[in-house]
Amino acid sequence: MARAPVSTRLVTGHAVYTGLLGGSFNPAHPGHRRISKFALDALALDEVWWLVSPGNPLKPAAGMAPLAARLASASRMARGTRIRATAVERDLHTRYTVDTLRALIRRYPNRRFLWLMGADNLAQFHRWRAWRMIARMVPIAVIARPGHDSRAVFSPAMRWLGPYRTSVTRLRNRIGWQAPALVMLRFDPDTRSATAVRLKHPNWADAYVDVQALDGVTRRVIGGSGVLRKTKG
Numbered sequence: 001m002a003r004a005p006v007s008t009r010l011v012t013g014h015a016v017y018t019g020l021l022g023g024s025f026n027p028a029h030p031g032h033r034r035i036s037k038f039a040l041d042a043l044a045l046d047e048v049w050w051l052v053s054p055g056n057p058l059k060p061a062a063g064m065a066p067l068a069a070r071l072a073s074a075s076r077m078a079r080g081t082r083i084r085a086t087a088v089e090r091d092l093h094t095r096y097t098v099d100t101l102r103a104l105i106r107r108y109p110n111r112r113f114l115w116l117m118g119a120d121n122l123a124q125f126h127r128w129r130a131w132r133m134i135a136r137m138v139p140i141a142v143i144a145r146p147g148h149d150s151r152a153v154f155s156p157a158m159r160w161l162g163p164y165r166t167s168v169t170r171l172r173n174r175i176g177w178q179a180p181a182l183v184m185l186r187f188d189p190d191t192r193s194a195t196a197v198r199l200k201h202p203n204w205a206d207a208y209v210d211v212q213a214l215d216g217v218t219r220r221v222i223g224g225s226g227v228l229r230k231t232k233g
């Protein structure tokens with residue numbers, strides 16, 4: 001049976017399956033695009049939202065490009081896909097993922113969210129605020145990442161999540177779409193990283209000075225000055 005387009009499903013109240021990939025996107029790189037497209041396909045998601053973080057609570061602010069530049073780089077990288085780049089956390093005034101999820105679930109009742117993250121993030125997931133609560137709110141899909149997989153496998157979060165492991169097929173068929181649930185996604189490993197981009201192009205954000213980035217979810221414009229404005233229509 002053909003699936004209705006996302007816009008129709010929102011109107012008719014059908015669930016819209018949405019993967020959330022949170023990150024600094026400092027800047028966005030083709031690895032983000034590739035893993036998101038793989039996840040969209042593997043889990044039969046309707047959309048992936050890139051949550052461009054106003055500031056990862058565990059990362060230093062030094063060296064972080066302005067939010068507008070990071071959002072603009074993400075929007076550009078997402079072009080022509082079912083990925084939407086958004087700085088909705090700024091709008092929601094949330095910095096911690098647990099708070100973001102609570103707010104998103106309330107704001108978008110038609111959507112079924114799933115948290116996507118690379119294996120490097122699973123390795124330190126136990127340091128996130130209320131991480132067990134996060135795991136009880138949404139299923140989690142972890143994407144293998146070269147150089148990080150063994151640390152992730154032996155991490156405290158993995159020990160806790162182990163009993164809730166499920167298969168791609170169960171999530172795809174929505175049988176296993178519950179929380180806690182953990183699925184490990186293994187595609188061709190992608191070695192790309194924002195760190196490598198910054199090493200090669202330390203001034204990448206210069207191309208986005210005073211940029212006005214359109215948020216793919218809230219439709220607000222985030223200006224270079226950091227002022228939020230709502231677009232017409």
Ligand SMILES: Nc1ncnc2c1ncn2[C@@H]1O[C@H](COP(=O)(O)OP(=O)(O)OP(=O)(O)O)[C@@H](O)[C@H]1O
Nearest residue numbers: 022023024025031117118121145190192193194195
């Ligand atoms: N090549 C990749 N393979 C798997 N996961 C990735 C890859 N690149 C990024 N991710 C995941 O995407 C999310 C957002 O990543 P982020 O914006 O921090 O990019 P990054 O390349 O990890 O950045 P940095 O090198 O600055 O730490 C994280 O969950 C991260 O694990």
Ligand SMILES: O=C(O)c1ccc[n+]([C@@H]2O[C@H](COP(=O)([O-])O)[C@@H](O)[C@H]2O)c1
Nearest residue numbers: 022023024053056058096097098128129
């Ligand atoms: O909620 C937390 O305690 C927490 C701690 C560290 C990272 N996060 C989130 O993890 C995501 C990945 O961040 P990053 O900077 O590693 O790409 C991003 O959405 C952050 O807000 C969340």
